[in-house]
Amino acid sequence: MKETLLCPRLAKAMELLGKRWTALIIFQLIDGAKRFNEIESSLPISGRLLSERLKELEKEGLVERTVFSEVPVRVEYNLTDKGYALKDVIDGIESWSKEWF
Amino acid sequence: MKETLLCPRLAKAMELLGKRWTALIIFQLIDGAKRFNEIESSLPISGRLLSERLKELEKEGLVERTVFSEVPVRVEYNLTDKGYALKDVIDGIESWSKEWF
DNA sequence: ACCACAAGTTACTTTATGTAACTAACTTTA
DNA sequence: TAAAGTTAGTTACATAAAGTAACTTGTGGT
Numbered sequence: 001m002k003e004t005l006l007c008p009r010l011a012k013a014m015e016l017l018g019k020r021w022t023a024l025i026i027f028q029l030i031d032g033a034k035r036f037n038e039i040e041s042s043l044p045i046s047g048r049l050l051s052e053r054l055k056e057l058e059k060e061g062l063v064e065r066t067v068f069s070e071v072p073v074r075v076e077y078n079l080t081d082k083g084y085a086l087k088d089v090i091d092g093i094e095s096w097s098k099e100w101f
Numbered sequence: 102m103k104e105t106l107l108c109p110r111l112a113k114a115m116e117l118l119g120k121r122w123t124a125l126i127i128f129q130l131i132d133g134a135k136r137f138n139e140i141e142s143s144l145p146i147s148g149r150l151l152s153e154r155l156k157e158l159e160k161e162g163l164v165e166r167t168v169f170s171e172v173p174v175r176v177e178y179n180l181t182d183k184g185y186a187l188k189d190v191i192d193g194i195e196s197w198s199k200e201w202f
Numbered sequence: 203a204c205c206a207c208a209a210g211t212t213a214c215t216t217t218a219t220g221t222a223a224c225t226a227a228c229t230t231t232a
Numbered sequence: 233t234a235a236a237g238t239t240a241g242t243t244a245c246a247t248a249a250a251g252t253a254a255c256t257t258g259t260g261g262t
Contacts, residue, residue: 006143006144006145007198009202010128013195013197014125014194017124018119019121021119021250023118024107024119035208035209036209043107045251046250046251047209048210070259071261072207072209072258072259073207073258075208085200088193094108097114097115099186100183101113147219147220147222149220149243150218150219151241152240168240171239174226174228175240176240
């Protein structure tokens with residue numbers, strides 16, 4: 001991979017958001033916490049990828065994972081402040097899509 | 102692929118923007134037209150992918166391609182109104198990245 | 203013991219991306 | 233006139249990421 005003059009923070013943000021499903025997962029969590037299966041049902045994503053993406057988002061601090069030791073187990077995902085700070089960006093994409101497609 | 106209740110326009114926008122390099126290419130064109138090699142030099146992307154992405158963006162009407170029959174040939178890419186309308190989104194990602202990374 | 207359930211994980215196939223060498227068309231240089 | 237240089241790509245091949253479907257784990261109910 002070539003080197004670049006690109007701002008490393010922007011490059012990192014783009015690497016995250018420019019990954020398939022990432023922004024849509026955040027979009028699904030904007031209105032509040034959701035369970036694994038709820039996100040899976042609301043997007044055409046497979047469990048494999050959803051699991052992978054949620055781990056990445058958790059690692060980057062955009063998403064928080066909470067386990068409820070019920071039976072069967074319940075796991076909720078919700079946005080951290082860092083994740084929620086993307087609301088305007090996601091909203092912007094949404095309104096752009098409505099205006100131009 | 103599963104079906105979904107997701108708004109088709111948003112899904113389409115995300116499919117475009119959630120593709121590697123797409124948003125960064127648009128970012129490079131925000132300040133005005135650039136040539137193929139200029140974009141290639143300003144991003145760690147290969148000619149193969151850049152060519153592919155520019156074709157997609159042209160097909161979706163975000164980017165316009167202009168050929169100048171000089172020697173050697175010069176080709177410029179610039180944003181259409183539809184492409185430029187993403188400026189706020191890109192700016193939003195940029196400021197989010199500066200604040201949170 | 204057997205089934206149900208959520209939340210994953212695994213194994214395998216297909217598609218996307220990365221890398222480097224190559225091409226077309228024309229000009230300048232030797 | 234042949235060789236070399238220029239931009240804007242394209243091609244062929246290797247590797248990484250994504251899609252699909254079946255399987256696992258932990259627990260409680262019948």
